[in-house]
Amino acid sequence: MTTTGSSSLMGNPDDAGRFGRFGGRYVPETLVPACAELEDAFRQAWDDPIFRSEFDELLHRYAGRPSGLTECKNLSSQLGFRVFLKREDLNHTGSHKINNVLGQTLLAKRMGKTRIVAETGAGQHGVATATAAAYFGQECVVYMGEVDIARQALNVYRMRLLGAEVRPALSGSRTLKDAVNEAMRDWVATVESTYYCLGSVMGPHPYPWMVREFHRVIGTEALSQCQEILDGDVPDVVVACVGGGSNAAGIFSGFVDTRAELVGVEPAGGAAVGRLVPGVVHGSMSFLMQDEFGQVQEAQSVSAGLDYPGVGPEHAHLAEIGRARYEPVTDTEVLNAFELLSRTEGIIPALEPAHGLAWMVKAKDELAGKTVLLNLSGRGDKDVAQVQAIRDGDPSALETVDFSSEANNTNGAQ
Amino acid sequence: MTAVGTLERHLRQRRDEGRKLLLPYITGGYPTDEWPRLIEGLAAAGADAIEIGIPFSDPVMDGPTIQESSTLALGAGISPVEILARLSEVEVDVPLIAMTYYNICFRMGHERFASALKEAGVSAAILPDLPLEELTPWAEAADQAGIETVLLAAPTAPDERLPRIAERARGFVYGVGLVGITGERDELASSAIEIAQRLKNVTDKPVLIGVGVSSPSQAVEVCSVADGVVVGSAVIRKIIDGSVDEAIDFVGSLRAGLDSI
Numbered sequence: 001m002t003t004t005g006s007s008s009l010m011g012n013p014d015d016a017g018r019f020g021r022f023g024g025r026y027v028p029e030t031l032v033p034a035c036a037e038l039e040d041a042f043r044q045a046w047d048d049p050i051f052r053s054e055f056d057e058l059l060h061r062y063a064g065r066p067s068g069l070t071e072c073k074n075l076s077s078q079l080g081f082r083v084f085l086k087r088e089d090l091n092h093t094g095s096h097k098i099n100n101v102l103g104q105t106l107l108a109k110r111m112g113k114t115r116i117v118a119e120t121g122a123g124q125h126g127v128a129t130a131t132a133a134a135y136f137g138q139e140c141v142v143y144m145g146e147v148d149i150a151r152q153a154l155n156v157y158r159m160r161l162l163g164a165e166v167r168p169a170l171s172g173s174r175t176l177k178d179a180v181n182e183a184m185r186d187w188v189a190t191v192e193s194t195y196y197c198l199g200s201v202m203g204p205h206p207y208p209w210m211v212r213e214f215h216r217v218i219g220t221e222a223l224s225q226c227q228e229i230l231d232g233d234v235p236d237v238v239v240a241c242v243g244g245g246s247n248a249a250g251i252f253s254g255f256v257d258t259r260a261e262l263v264g265v266e267p268a269g270g271a272a273v274g275r276l277v278p279g280v281v282h283g284s285m286s287f288l289m290q291d292e293f294g295q296v297q298e299a300q301s302v303s304a305g306l307d308y309p310g311v312g313p314e315h316a317h318l319a320e321i322g323r324a325r326y327e328p329v330t331d332t333e334v335l336n337a338f339e340l341l342s343r344t345e346g347i348i349p350a351l352e353p354a355h356g357l358a359w360m361v362k363a364k365d366e367l368a369g370k371t372v373l374l375n376l377s378g379r380g381d382k383d384v385a386q387v388q389a390i391r392d393g394d395p396s397a398l399e400t401v402d403f404s405s406e407a408n409n410t411n412g413a414q
Numbered sequence: 415m416t417a418v419g420t421l422e423r424h425l426r427q428r429r430d431e432g433r434k435l436l437l438p439y440i441t442g443g444y445p446t447d448e449w450p451r452l453i454e455g456l457a458a459a460g461a462d463a464i465e466i467g468i469p470f471s472d473p474v475m476d477g478p479t480i481q482e483s484s485t486l487a488l489g490a491g492i493s494p495v496e497i498l499a500r501l502s503e504v505e506v507d508v509p510l511i512a513m514t515y516y517n518i519c520f521r522m523g524h525e526r527f528a529s530a531l532k533e534a535g536v537s538a539a540i541l542p543d544l545p546l547e548e549l550t551p552w553a554e555a556a557d558q559a560g561i562e563t564v565l566l567a568a569p570t571a572p573d574e575r576l577p578r579i580a581e582r583a584r585g586f587v588y589g590v591g592l593v594g595i596t597g598e599r600d601e602l603a604s605s606a607i608e609i610a611q612r613l614k615n616v617t618d619k620p621v622l623i624g625v626g627v628s629s630p631s632q633a634v635e636v637c638s639v640a641d642g643v644v645v646g647s648a649v650i651r652k653i654i655d656g657s658v659d660e661a662i663d664f665v666g667s668l669r670a671g672l673d674s675i
Binding site for chain 2: 016024025027029030031033034178184185188190191192278279280281282285288293294295
């Protein structure tokens with residue numbers, strides 16, 4: 001178990017829940033006492049050795065942790081740098097999301113809340129929440145954008161199979177952002193009995209901090225696994241995809257105080273950090289895609305899990321202080337990376353971490369000779385049908401890219 | 415002691431004359447072209463002040479009715495700047511209050527937003543996602559510009575919090591009538607009268623109750639304790655299902671109800 005020193009660059013936020021100028025608690029007055037109650041409950045639980053051992057036990061016996069670290073020899077020789085994958089795809093439910101969900105539902109149980117609400121984009125957080133709610137015998141309602149329900153039908157069925165009620169978010173872009181709106185509206189109306197299990201390092205204080213702490217296990221494990229293989233050294237670069245940014249926060253937390261460079265990869269159509277415009281939505285101040293008047297814009301991405309116009313406030317802070325950099329990739333680059341990892345290593349990644357790999361392919365000259373760790377945050381089963389449809393429906397999208405050729409280095413995201 | 419602003423002075427005076435206060439809400443930009451006339455009609459129908467929503471893309475405190483009017487207004491291309499420009503041309507003898515979400519204000523900048531409200535003839539602002547703990551940067555700019563910041567007080571607030579909210583509120587204290595989002599309800603929640611009483615116990619500022627106050631009889635019921643009501647979704651519903659004139663008539667019926675007390 002890692003203790004979080006206050007000297008860490010990813011330590012505790014201040015009392016107002018700020019990471020630098022980002023974060024805070026911008027919620028309707030109705031929710032202020034609930035956020036304060038949650039913060040108190042989390043502080044006490046996280047300081048309680050019994051809670052910590054229950055959580056560790058769940059991660060081990062139920063989620064299957066620790067997750068492995070895989071060296072990709074074929075991919076490494078093709079790209080010209082050494083590639084390691086942190087295998088969050090091998091967790092129960094198929095992604096890193098289960099870490100946070102087990103922490104929060106265990107906390108909900110401790111707080112005596114019997115009803116769980118959650119939002120979901122790709123469906124991974126929804127499936128993980130439905131899973132944990134089934135395990136703990138909690139009532140579960142998952143809000144999901146109508147558009148996402150259509151493109152992630154399998155995960156919708158999974159959630160229903162697990163006993164959750166899936167409610168469509170019908171307003172706005174009908175994607176993840178709108179699912180968050182609906183979940184917050186539900187919480188505003190049911191706050192006395194309901195626990196809001198937020199799925200990323202976003203939202204009002206204490207969520208960005210708490211969710212990162214529940215995912216810290218990714219970074220803690222990866223650091224010691226890397227050190228074991230690399231004779232005590234760390235990778236030169238740690239890469240993770242960023243929508244809200246929970247898997248990135250988890251793995252970055254293990255390396256932020258080392259020499260490793262940290263790279264978050266955003267979809268070009270949802271690059272909140274890339275645009276560097278601060279704003280407030282869903283409870284915190286961060287970078288936010290918005291128009292000149294402050295209306296939140298709709299993110300565009302092939303990956304439902306990254307289809308979010310904001311980003312967790314700690315990522316905005318890490319970008320602002322220059323400790324992490326954030327790079328965009330296009331949908332086409334992502335689809336190519338999805339196929340590349342499948343063919344070279346026999347691992348079908350989720351479209352979300354395929355963003356990280358897409359950047360690595362694009363940056364292969366810069367990365368030549370280095371050691372790079374990618375957080376493989378989820379498996380791609382949920383995306384196979386969608387990618388097949390894209391490829392079948394639009395043969396021109398199927399770019400046969402020879403990644404060993406210098407000629408394709410300009411395959412960029414402008 | 416901060417000087418009492420235009421809105422609070424106006425509401426106090428009317429309350430102290432024994433009148434129950436009526437504050438209808440409309441969505442700026444909805445219905446397109448008719449909404450400035452709607453404001454004038456509501457004032458004539460007996461509103462004591464009028465709340466004008468500046469639509470935001472992600473209104474988490476609002477239920478389906480106000481989401482719908484906001485979406486329609488945004489879809490027609492209305493901007494905060496245009497709403498304020500049109501408001502400055504509206505001729506009414508009651509105070510106007512702008513309601514929007516914090517990012518609209520933050521994006522424009524606190525000082526600019528406050529002075530833009532002032533220039534448009536708006537007296538006060540309501541920012542439902544800006545609680546006490548995050549209020550200071552905006553509230554200082556608003557005080558400086560002479561814009562009164564109305565604060566919400568919810569049924570979930572512990573007793574120690576209410577006096578702090580009431581103390582910092584300008585214009586009036588907006589008691590949230592139920593645990594939930596805006597929208598029409600068949601019956602008044604018991605929490606509406608409870609929060610009104612809890613607020614009356616800690617402040618002599620005007621206490622108005624909104625969220626879930628949908629009919630003349632509900633307005634009368636809650637005004638057994640409260641100084642007045644804010645009615646939003648029920649007004650918008652009249653426009654969606656009917657017309658601007660039906661909404662004006664509805665506000666007239668609210669006025670008649672309150673005057674019968």
